[in-house]
Amino acid sequence: MEPVQTEDAGPVAEGREAPDGQVLGQMIRSARKEKGLTLEDVAKMAAIGRSTLSKIENNLTKPSFDIIRRLMQALDLKTPQLFVQSGKSDISGRRDYTLTGKGEHQETATYDHELLCTELTSKRMLPYISTIKARDVSEFESWVRHRGEEFMYVISGSLTLYTEHYRPLEMRAGDSVYYDSGMGHGCVSTSDEDARVLWVSLEM
Amino acid sequence: MEPVQTEDAGPVAEGREAPDGQVLGQMIRSARKEKGLTLEDVAKMAAIGRSTLSKIENNLTKPSFDIIRRLMQALDLKTPQLFVQSGKSDISGRRDYTLTGKGEHQETATYDHELLCTELTSKRMLPYISTIKARDVSEFESWVRHRGEEFMYVISGSLTLYTEHYRPLEMRAGDSVYYDSGMGHGCVSTSDEDARVLWVSLEM
DNA sequence: GAAACTTTTTCCCTATTGGCAACAAAATTG
DNA sequence: CAATTTTGTTGCCAATAGGGAAAAAGTTTC
Known part of the structure; x- marks a missing residue:
């Protein structure tokens, strides 16, 4: 009943940091810059205030879920990355193997x-x-x-x-x-x- | 060489609604109930107040992104569903079938x-x-x-x-x-x- | 069916958000 | 390079989120 796992040591899976408000801002800012948009552009698309967006990007506030969701849509961001839990290792550079019937x-x-x-x-x-x-x-x-x-x-x-x-x-x-x-x-x-x-x- | 496709007509794919805070609560509540946990259980896991969680589940508040992220972790919820963008055609209510060697x-x-x-x-x-x-x-x-x-x-x-x-x-x-x-x-x-x-x- | 207990909701209050507007910085133009 | 426009940051303040505690609703037990 025990799954057969990676029998050879994998690389040290460095736990990606969760965006504890310390990186969330950078993520949003870089996404915006990448598309060459201004605060106002994005703020309008997401129907929020310029200042609010500025504060979010500079991690001066803990935005509401609603606001973030609207920003995600406006910036067409894939969301899973925002929720990567620190500690819990992700699969980056990893693999796992199961033999027949051993799952x-x-x-x-x-x-x-x-x-x-x-x-x-x-x-x-x-x-x-x-x-x-x-x-x-x-x-x-x-x-x-x-x-x-x-x-x-x-x-x-x-x-x-x-x-x-x-x-x-x-x-x-x-x-x-x-x-x-x-x-x-x-x-x-x-x-x-x-x-x-x-x-x-x-x-x- | 032609794939065999849905030979019967599919339903009209109705654009799914995004959780506008009107369903977010239900989603969290059902996830909690499914695991047989009480408000207090989850609140402790997520390090938030019982009352806060109650309000979130009843859509009496617009929770912060931070709070939601902690709840997601506590309830082990997959997150993308919270960000479903309406409009973009998805595979909603559809299916497709391929016979061996016909792909x-x-x-x-x-x-x-x-x-x-x-x-x-x-x-x-x-x-x-x-x-x-x-x-x-x-x-x-x-x-x-x-x-x-x-x-x-x-x-x-x-x-x-x-x-x-x-x-x-x-x-x-x-x-x-x-x-x-x-x-x-x-x-x-x-x-x-x-x-x-x-x-x-x-x-x- | 009352008592004891658990679970959830409702108040109340403080801390913080989020928008407006003024301000500062940067870019553009003549 | 001053003037003008555009972009980003900071105060300010009303609106509200979130926690503690009490009230209400729901369970279980005897």
Whole structure:
């Protein structure tokens, strides 16, 4: 049940600093400068005051979440970087490896989800190998939903993917599908044998 | 060579609303409830006051970015969802399907990359199935690098994954690896036969 | 169903934000 | 190089965030 992890020592993962208000300002300023915009330009786009933006960039204030969100939109900034938690190492320059069947299992009556590469806790995508147990379609419960995107590849067996907005999709070994996981979904093994799928989830 | 796409018409992708402070509270509350924690539990973890958290969850206040960041950490929430920009077309409520071997191929002397699910152009992850042609290790060129993260799963055959910071990793069918794709990497088939891998790339 | 306890909400008050406007600095122009 | 315009910084002040404590609502127990 223990995942096999990096058996050779990796580089020292230097914990990136969280923007404790000490760097948040610089991040925003550099993003603005990069686009060649003035305080006023950005302030207008974000519908805030020039002075407010100036203070934020100089770390003279702890801005509200609302303001930051508007700035992010105005500057078209990708957000995850703002939330990098210090201490918790990120995956920068790192890797993690899992041998077949050695992942972290989470089993229910109808599934057996195996989470892979559990050492890297700050990774953005979550890779799983799941066994979808053969069963009657009538057992189909409610939709699964979680904001994000999902990719699924059928390793062996065959299954039916049910989705909220489409008619059921028959899938066989080698087939793959990509979908908005906010759309209700769920799958059922259609053969007598269990189906094995690999899927990768991206939370948003 | 043409990918098989959604053969049934999808729903109209309605632009998702951004959390204008009207739903932020609910998101945090549901995350807390999901974990079975009380206001006090979370408040302590995030080092804020109970009352503050209560007000945030009930949308009675516009919390500071700092507070939200601490709550995110405490609740282990993925953050991008809070910044969803409406307008930009996303894959909301959609899905795309590719049959084995029907993806968009891109072949070189040493690889054959098959991009899957090409209909969904705005997806965040890029799924590929690649054939890594059997060859001599001496042919190994320079590192591949691109900002982001990558997950790889070996479907068949065996290969060696070379990475900048680690020593080579021997992988066989069923093994998987996750790594920072900004770290130099590249792989070589180690058996006489070609190796087939499935990999998913997340650009950042 | 009252008592004891837990969890959440509501006041109250101080510290701080965020916008306006004046000020200073830098760039542009004639 | 003075005048003008543009960009960035600082006071000032109303509006409000956030913490402590008390009240209210919800649970559990006997």
